[in-house]
Amino acid sequence: MTKPDPKDVTVGEGLAKVREAADQLTEEEIDALAEEAKQAAIETQKAIRIQKEKAAGKTP
Numbered sequence: 022m023t024k025p026d027p028k029d030v031t032v033g034e035g036l037a038k039v040r041e042a043a044d045q046l047t048e049e050e051i052d053a054l055a056e057e058a059k060q061a062a063i064e065t066q067k068a069i070r071i072q073k074e075k076a077a078g079k080t081p
Contacts, residue, residue: 043051 046054
């Protein structure tokens, strides 16, 4: 049996899976995961900004 392509999952299905997972986590675990996701987003934003600056010749 083949795995379904993640791109074929609808937003509604994704949200249903998030809700299902959230029901299995404690409030502390949810907070920790949210903080981890926030930090990952900040790091990604920094990396993108650095890439754009390098492409524009603003950094050595």
